[in-house]
Amino acid sequence: MENRPSTRPGTSSNGRHPNLRERQLPNGNIPPPPIPPPPQRQRSSSTIYHAKRTNPEYTDSINSAIPPKRLRTGNEEQHHHHQQQNLWSNGGGGGGGGREIKVAPDWSGNETTMNIDHEDEGQNQRERYFGFSSPPTSSAAMPPPSTPLAYQDTQNVHSLAHTKWGLRREVVMGFSRCGIEHMYPWQAECLGMSGLLTGDRNVIYTAPTSAGKSLVADILAIRKVVNERKKAIVVLPYIAIVQEKTRFLKKVLEKVRVAVPKRGRWDKVNLWKHLNIVGFHGGSKARMGWKELDVAVCTIEKANALINAAIEDRTIDQLGIVVFDELHMLDDDHRGYILELLATKLLCLAEEKIQIVGMSATISNVKVLATWLNAQFYECAFRPIPLKEHLVYDNNIYNYDEKLVAKLPPSELKELKDPVTNAIVSLVYGAVIEDHGVLVFCESRRRCEDVGKLLVKFMPTVDEEVREKRMEIVRDLATTSTGLDFTLEKTVPAGVAFHHAGLTTEERDLIAEAYDRGVIKVICCTATMAAGVNLPARRVIISPRMGRDFLSPTMLKQMRGRAGRKGKDTHGENYLCCRKEDLAPVKEVLNAPMPSIQSCLGGETTGLKRALLEGIATKLATSTESLHEYMRATLIYHTTPEPLKYLKPKILDAIEYLKEMNLISEDRTRGYFHATKIGNATVASGFGPEEGVFLHEELSRALMNFNLESDMHIVYQFTPIHSSTTASVDIDWKLMREEVEKLDESGIRAAAFVGVNPAFVNKMAQGGILREDSPQNISKARVYRRFYVSLMLRELLNERPVHIVAANYNIARGFIQQLSTTCKGFATTSGTFCKVMGWTGLAVLLEHYSWRLDMGVKADLMGLARIPFVKSVTARIFHENGLKSVEAVSASNIEALVKLLELAQPKKLRLREAEMGKMKSRLEQRAGIILEAAVAIYEQDCRDAAEE
Numbered sequence: 010m011e012n013r014p015s016t017r018p019g020t021s022s023n024g025r026h027p028n029l030r031e032r033q034l035p036n037g038n039i040p041p042p043p044i045p046p047p048p049q050r051q052r053s054s055s056t057i058y059h060a061k062r063t064n065p066e067y068t069d070s071i072n073s074a075i076p077p078k079r080l081r082t083g084n085e086e087q088h089h090h091h092q093q094q095n096l097w098s099n100g101g102g103g104g105g106g107g108r109e110i111k112v113a114p115d116w117s118g119n120e121t122t123m124n125i126d127h128e129d130e131g132q133n134q135r136e137r138y139f140g141f142s143s144p145p146t147s148s149a150a151m152p153p154p155s156t157p158l159a160y161q162d163t164q165n166v167h168s169l170a171h172t173k174w175g176l177r178r179e180v181v182m183g184f185s186r187c188g189i190e191h192m193y194p195w196q197a198e199c200l201g202m203s204g205l206l207t208g209d210r211n212v213i214y215t216a217p218t219s220a221g222k223s224l225v226a227d228i229l230a231i232r233k234v235v236n237e238r239k240k241a242i243v244v245l246p247y248i249a250i251v252q253e254k255t256r257f258l259k260k261v262l263e264k265v266r267v268a269v270p271k272r273g274r275w276d277k278v279n280l281w282k283h284l285n286i287v288g289f290h291g292g293s294k295a296r297m298g299w300k301e302l303d304v305a306v307c308t309i310e311k312a313n314a315l316i317n318a319a320i321e322d323r324t325i326d327q328l329g330i331v332v333f334d335e336l337h338m339l340d341d342d343h344r345g346y347i348l349e350l351l352a353t354k355l356l357c358l359a360e361e362k363i364q365i366v367g368m369s370a371t372i373s374n375v376k377v378l379a380t381w382l383n384a385q386f387y388e389c390a391f392r393p394i395p396l397k398e399h400l401v402y403d404n405n406i407y408n409y410d411e412k413l414v415a416k417l418p419p420s421e422l423k424e425l426k427d428p429v430t431n432a433i434v435s436l437v438y439g440a441v442i443e444d445h446g447v448l449v450f451c452e453s454r455r456r457c458e459d460v461g462k463l464l465v466k467f468m469p470t471v472d473e474e475v476r477e478k479r480m481e482i483v484r485d486l487a488t489t490s491t492g493l494d495f496t497l498e499k500t501v502p503a504g505v506a507f508h509h510a511g512l513t514t515e516e517r518d519l520i521a522e523a524y525d526r527g528v529i530k531v532i533c534c535t536a537t538m539a540a541g542v543n544l545p546a547r548r549v550i551i552s553p554r555m556g557r558d559f560l561s562p563t564m565l566k567q568m569r570g571r572a573g574r575k576g577k578d579t580h581g582e583n584y585l586c587c588r589k590e591d592l593a594p595v596k597e598v599l600n601a602p603m604p605s606i607q608s609c610l611g612g613e614t615t616g617l618k619r620a621l622l623e624g625i626a627t628k629l630a631t632s633t634e635s636l637h638e639y640m641r642a643t644l645i646y647h648t649t650p651e652p653l654k655y656l657k658p659k660i661l662d663a664i665e666y667l668k669e670m671n672l673i674s675e676d677r678t679r680g681y682f683h684a685t686k687i688g689n690a691t692v693a694s695g696f697g698p699e700e701g702v703f704l705h706e707e708l709s710r711a712l713m714n715f716n717l718e719s720d721m722h723i724v725y726q727f728t729p730i731h732s733s734t735t736a737s738v739d740i741d742w743k744l745m746r747e748e749v750e751k752l753d754e755s756g757i758r759a760a761a762f763v764g765v766n767p768a769f770v771n772k773m774a775q776g777g778i779l780r781e782d783s784p785q786n787i788s789k790a791r792v793y794r795r796f797y798v799s800l801m802l803r804e805l806l807n808e809r810p811v812h813i814v815a816a817n818y819n820i821a822r823g824f825i826q827q828l829s830t831t832c833k834g835f836a837t838t839s840g841t842f843c844k845v846m847g848w849t850g851l852a853v854l855l856e857h858y859s860w861r862l863d864m865g866v867k868a869d870l871m872g873l874a875r876i877p878f879v880k881s882v883t884a885r886i887f888h889e890n891g892l893k894s895v896e897a898v899s900a901s902n903i904e905a906l907v908k909l910l911e912l913a914q915p916k917k918l919r920l921r922e923a924e925m926g927k928m929k930s931r932l933e934q935r936a937g938i939i940l941e942a943a944v945a946i947y948e949q950d951c952r953d954a955a956e957e
């Protein structure tokens with residue numbers, strides 16, 4: 010990441026950007042921030058770091074930039090609990106019964122004392138939760154801007170270039186390009202634990218948000234890939250962070266080349282290649298497979314599928330390391346069990362010596378997890394960027410010591426009467442006027458947009474240069490496939506945007522990128538921006554609710570951690586803005602300890618069934634005995650008091666179910682299980698057992714009665730099952746009736762094949778109730794929902810733009826866009842299912858449609874849609890205007906292409922005339938790319954034809 014100092018070039022001496030002119034609020038007040046510093050606290054004897062430090066600058070900083078301190082490691086049984094005064098909680102602060110001891114000199118060579126209290130685990134958790142272990146700093150005692158302190162590292166052992174770390178020069182340079190040259194002391198200490206660099210031990214570690222956890226794992230993974238020529242898998246929970254991590258690793262490793270053995274013989278090395286770093290997530294179009302890749306950055310589900318395939322085809326020995334970022338996802342109700350069974354499989358492959366690395370900012374039972382994973386463990390409270398935390402209510406700002414820090418002037422304006430809204434506006438203004446970025450976490454999508462619109466009225470005016478940059482973003486948004494959003498059109502020129510799942514990925518990327526560059530100053534967002542995102546937010550303003558519920562402690566911590574990211578800003582502040590009446594529950598969330606991670610295999614048995622099916626299908630465990638061995642490697646086995654007693658009946662039930670569903674069969678004479686065709690197809694395509702059974706039923710019915718008169722039947726077949734759950738879609742029955750009435754005869758026949766009855770739809774539209782009280786009714790409801798979603802998909806395939814389909818069905822365009830991407834993934838995995846079942850014809854059909862969905866066009870445009878930017882409506886306009894093939898486009902010219910691109914612009918008329926000129930130059934650029942690509946594709950086609 011680029012290092013962006015807060016005082017940028019062109020910033021005046023008072024720290025203000027010359028482009029920003031101070032403006033009064035309409036209520037006549039200049040909003041108060043920056044907040045006046047509270048009186049500086051005397052450090053009490055309970056403060057843990059009574060550091061005998063000689064560096065006064067550093068001494069001032071220690072309250073905020075806590076120096077790294079290893080609390081405990083797996084090899085040591087000592088428990089060092091940092092004490093922190095916490096006035097929200099009873100009896101907080103004070104030395105209590107704690108015993109003060111000297112500990113080993115810390116990384117800076119200074120001796121420190123620590124207060125140890127073995128009893129007070131709750132207190133310890135609160136300390137970790139607050140992320141600082143001494144009383145919060147006053148703003149007068151500003152810390153040095155960045156990490157301490159390579160200069161104290163006399164032997165330069167924290168330098169990435171030090172031989173101890175064994176990193177190649179190109180790798181060190183790669184990190185340097187990303188602004189990382191020295192490790193933080195805690196990173197070096199963690200990496201230095203025995204067995205880590207040699208790859209002999211697994212490791213789990215926790216550190217606060219923004220502490221730089223990734224670097225430890227990155228170094229271990231890179232060593233495996235570059236030095237040992239093994240493969241690495243990095244597992245992350247969300248697509249956005251998979252993409253960010255892929256970009257980061259590509260940048261770090263771009264100059265690294267590794268030797269390729271010639272005909273498998275290392276003594277005849279004469280080939281060098283760059284490393285292949287590939288991102289895998291639902292909807293990604295990774296062409297590279299396991300064989301070619303070096304680093305796979307994956308979502309949980311993709312990592313599981315990759316590992317299953319590698320175990321099955323016996324190439325798992327090529328895997329050297331698996332990194333689990335955000336390990337607390339083990340607790341996730343929907344996906345946690347997949348993470349657990351992924352780790353379980355790795356543990357069962359002990360002979361392969363695959364190193365497991367896990368990290369999180371929000372777990373408290375690290376030791377239990379470390380025992381499970383047979384890992385070293387490490388905890389630290391270091392935060393490189395000081396963070397000031399506040400609670401705001403009734404126009405008063407308090408710090409976490411419940412000390413009043415500042416008062417916000419109430420407003421006379423009607424729209425600012427509400428103290429929460431007034432606080433948000435004032436705090437945003439205060440940061441923006443200082444040229445800092447702000448993230449405002451809101452409770453709902455609607456609120457994001459409303460707050461965004463309101464903020465526009467109070468944003469400082471900017472000069473022409475900044476305005477022009479913002480208008481460029483508006484133009485970029487206008488040229489996306491969905492056109493310019495009405496609200497963004499109003500807010501972006503003022504430097505404000507919103508970001509939630511209702512936007513398309515293109516829109517979200519443009520907004521995040523503009524914010525990263527400082528062109529947009531404020532983003533009002535939902536939790537979409539809470540996890541793992543590295544953006545320059547000096548101030549983070551948080552609503553304590555998500556929807557109607559209060560935030561979970563984990564989510565709140567993630568949001569708070571977005572403020573002040575290393576390399577992006579020099580410090581951070583967050584403000585939790587609540588109503589007075591919500592104070593009690595808000596304090597409860599604030600004081601709640603981080604959750605201790607529990608296994609999700611225990612509850613209802615979906616996870617257990619899947620674990621067993623995957624174990625059997627990959628042949629990791631096939632006999633009763635080895636299955637029990639396999640189960641012994643699960644987390645649930647380690648966290649349940651009498652695991653055998655608890656698990657045995659569940660395992661037997663799950664095996665019975667798998668046999669009943671014909672997913673596995675048992676060879677009683679030889680005493681082992683093997684997966685049936687359906688079982689293998691289910692595992693190979695990454696479905697769970699229930700999904701596999703459902704899909705098998707639907708596809709085998711389709712196989713007997715396939716209706717190819719129109720698209721309807723096939724579209725239904727690859728409408729993802731999980732997009733048709735109650736949680737994802739609510740049927741508007743009147744709308745469904747209208748759409749069903751529009752179906753032609755072939756469409757009606759397709760509906761009948763899948764079990765949709767127009768009479769039933771009509772009954773529902775007149776006020777009927779969809780019952781889901783029995784397995785049959787649940788299954789029936791699922792079919793109707795799936796059909797409803799497939800109607801939307803069919804429109805996309807018929808080249809209707811995303812935003813039009815979204816408007817027709819009154820659904821967020823982000824949902825429709827996501828549907829089309831997950832649908833591609835679903836079609837591909839259903840294709841794999843069919844191939845394993847031996848249904849090759851159906852597999853080919855699914856592949857064809859997955860390709861079409863990707864292009865968003867009918868069959869006649871598929872050739873054309875291979876050209877970048879020529880998709881959907883644009884492809885149709887090209888076709889209708891005579892450019893029917895790639896060859897025709899390659900023979901065209903920029904001027905002609907610009908005219909066609911103009912025709913394809915949605916809502917273009919809403920841009921003012923002056924903007925149109927600039928938009929035209931943008932379209933010219935795009936036309937250039939199209940022309941160039943068309944020529945390249947056409948030439949390649951000619952070469953291919955000649956070869957054939």
Ligand SMILES: Nc1ncnc2c1ncn2[C@@H]1O[C@H](COP(=O)(O)OP(=O)(O)OP(=O)(O)O)[C@@H](O)[C@H]1O
Pocket residue numbers: 010156187188189190191192193196216217218219220221222223224369370540541542543570574575576
């Ligand atoms: N030693 C270092 N020197 C300079 N910058 C660093 C160092 N280590 C990490 N960083 C930078 O700090 C930022 C935060 O690091 P990282 O994303 O690893 O934090 P994290 O602990 O995973 O936080 P979160 O839990 O919030 O995701 C990144 O921009 C990263 O490049």
